[in-house]
Amino acid sequence: MPATVLLFGLACATPEPVLQKPPFRGTAFIDPDLIVASDPSTLRSLDYKGLDTRRMFDRRVDAFVSTDAYLFDATFEGAMVVEVQVNAEFGDAATAERHAAFYARAIGQLPAGLRTRVETVWIHRGDQPFGGGNDNILIHTGKAAEYLRDGVLEEILMHEAAHTSLDPVHAAADGWLAAQEADGGFISDYARDHPGREDVAESFGPFFALRHRRERISRDMAGTIQATMPNRIEFFDRLELDLHPVR
Structure with missing residues (x-):
């Protein structure tokens, strides 16, 4: 009887989500041209x-x-x-x-x-x-x-x-945590290893690259960012941050 109960429990348990392997080690290093010395300054x-x-x-x-x-x-x-x-x-x-x-x-x-x-x-x-x-x-x-x-x-x-x-306002916010969970993975090893401390900062750079420096990154990189963190991208979009002097 105990074995039967155990098997029933295993059969009905919700499987744990399988996290994707992050595509990057750390996102501050994915492209040196997101902001360059010749870009304008305020x-x-x-x-x-x-x-x-x-x-x-x-x-x-x-x-x-x-x-x-x-x-x-x-x-x-x-x-x-x-x-x-x-x-x-x-x-x-x-x-x-x-x-x-x-x-x-x-x-x-x-x-x-x-x-x-x-x-x-x-x-x-x-x-x-x-x-x-x-x-x-x-x-x-x-x-x-x-x-x-x-x-x-x-x-x-x-x-x-x-x-x-961004961290003081968003790192522990319900909306961010929901986006994190919905994406089912992290953009970098660094974010995965320190999700509460590093995920916002690690995710913002790729968001910035995809949305505001698309012409400076490869098609493959753009596709990887979009596929890995679509809900985080949507979260940042909704913030409507002032991006000046970025053109």
Whole structure:
């Protein structure tokens, strides 16, 4: 009798969905031309404010630290102002300004909808990965050199800005979780391995590529993105994010 009950239970159980293998390892690296240096930027001015102490996260020590920083106000179209905090380790205000101007211009190339919660930018030396969240974008210039070499600096910044501006509102939202479940898989290994933390940021880049840089990606890549995450694409479509200065 117990065996009969067990067999009945197995026969009537709803099978677990089989997740598709993600097509990419990490989506910030799928195409270096989604945003390129020659694309327009909404950065309008950069003003030096002086040297002062700021509390900044530094991946080299994996902690928040209070340190002197050269401070700049980066003003973007729409009168949006972001404080760029450059670690005083760079030595002088002129060197700090070159770094602040370079990264502020690149951040101004991102869709405006990804900058809505960006209040500060932290810039340190070091070969550690960039970061998002904390109303901030974290930059380590040693790692930036690697991203520049591979042509993906802007794509990495887009990923981190998605963390900062989209995750707090959408990562745990019912609509996003429903889209995630309906798609039955993930766009990347990174999203699959960290679904609550990385899925929004990992999915936004492919959405952006498909909807707004279709002419810069291959037909095969477009088909893969559409087939893997149709419900996430629809979710992003419904947000109607401000994509300026993307044309």
